[in-house]
Amino acid sequence: AQSVTQLDSQVPVFEEAPVELRCNYSSSVSVYLFWYVQYPNQGLQLLLKYLSGSTLVKGINGFEAEFNKSQTSFHLRKPSVHISDTAEYFCALRNTGFQKLVFGTGTRLLVSP
Amino acid sequence: DAGVIQSPRHEVTEMGQEVTLRCKPISGHDYLFWYRQTMMRGLELLIYFNNNVPIDDSGMPEDRFSAKMPNASFSTLKIQPSEPRDSAVYFCASSPGSSYNSPLHFGNGTRLTVT
Numbered sequence: 001a002q003s004v005t006q007l008d009s010q011v012p013v014f015e016e017a018p019v020e021l022r023c024n025y026s027s028s029v030s031v032y033l034f035w036y037v038q039y040p041n042q043g044l045q046l047l048l049k050y051l052s053g054s055t056l057v058k059g060i061n062g063f064e065a066e067f068n069k070s071q072t073s074f075h076l077r078k079p080s081v082h083i084s085d086t087a088e089y090f091c092a093l094r095n096t097g098f099q100k101l102v103f104g105t106g107t108r109l110l111v112s113p
Numbered sequence: 114d115a116g117v118i119q120s121p122r123h124e125v126t127e128m129g130q131e132v133t134l135r136c137k138p139i140s141g142h143d144y145l146f147w148y149r150q151t152m153m154r155g156l157e158l159l160i161y162f163n164n165n166v167p168i169d170d171s172g173m174p175e176d177r178f179s180a181k182m183p184n185a186s187f188s189t190l191k192i193q194p195s196e197p198r199d200s201a202v203y204f205c206a207s208s209p210g211s212s213y214n215s216p217l218h219f220g221n222g223t224r225l226t227v228t
Contacts, residue, residue, distance in 0.1 A: 034216065043117070043204055043219030090156065100169065101146075101217060103156040 002027040004091050004104035012110045015083055021076040021107045023065075023091030033074040034092045034101070035065055044090060050074060061085070086111045115139075117220035119205050125226045131193040134223045136205030137186055144208040146217060147180055147190050151201045162188065195227045 005024045013019045025031065032051050036044040048059025055067040065076045074091060091104040118137040126132055138145050146161040160170040165182045173180070177196070182188040192199055202224050206217040 041221070043206070043221045044217070045219070046216040049216065100158055100161070102158075105155040 002029075002031070002093055002095055002102055004093055004102055006091055006104035006107050008107045009105070010108045010110065012112065013081055015111055015113050016080050018079050019077065019081050019085075019109065021089050021091075021109065023074045023076065023104060025072050025074065025091070025093050027072075027093060027095060030096045031093045032096065033065075033067060034094070035059065035063070035074075035076050036090045036092060036103075037061075038088045038090065038106075040087075047076070047089070081109070081111050083111050083113065085109060117205055117207050117218050119203075119220035119223050121223060122221065123224045123226075125228065126195055127228055128196055129194045130227075131191065132195045132199075132225060132227075134190040134203050134205075134225070136188045136190070136220060138188070138205070138207030139209075139218055140186065142207035142209045142218070143185070144210075144215075145182060145188050146206040146208070147188070148204040148206065148219075149201045150204060150222070156204075159190070192225075195225075197227045200225055200227050 003026045007022055034049045035047040037047050038044045047063050048057050050057045050067045058064045063078050065074055067074050088106045088108050090106045092101050094101050120135045143164050147159040149157050159172045160180045161168055162182045180190045202222045204219050204222045206219045208215045208217050
């Protein structure tokens with residue numbers, strides 16, 4: 001069985017500071033990894049995805065994530081956050097051969113001035 | 114592209130009543146997913162369809178829940194009878210194809226409150 005763990009339920013940070021949102025996964029087969037963002041009262045939007053190739057993936061809004069197979073991690077980073085980045089962030093995986101997307105429990109990013 | 118459209122945005126009903134949630138996927142997308150989001154359990158996949166055919170309904174909580182996709186542009190999720198523990202945000206999402214890296218496109222959800 002596969003699973004996604006987001007250990008931090010909430011991450012407070014000041015505007016213009018760097019941030020890292022942690023994601024670890026478990027799977028016995030190869031995976032595709034995704035980060036989604038959910039703004040209040042909206043559905044989820046894709047931030048970025050890792051399929052293969054370069055382990056550093058760049059997404060929208062200045063976010064990037066690094067796939068680390070040995071540590072089974074896919075942490076999300078941004079060098080300088082804005083107030084508008086306040087949202088909930090979900091890490092997700094999909095096993096090769098399956099359509100089901102398995103989500104982590106989410107991390108709420110709170111950016112304050 | 115209007116995106117995935119869900120209705121209603123909010124639904125408040127009394128325990129025991131039937132509830133029907135609706136979804137219109139993005140045109141041309143042949144996968145449709147229903148998710149439920151709660152504080153306690155996060156995002157749970159309830160059921161998904163491929164070309165209007167249910168593929169995996171193992172996430173449907175119990176027989177009170179049913180989902181249909183009569184055509185490529187419409188799907189419903191029905192709860193009968195509803196219970197307070199069904200209160201959650203229900204999301205519909207669609208995906209463009211059989212490629213496993215295809216991202217999901219989510220609707221804005223239906224917030225269901227059962228009193």
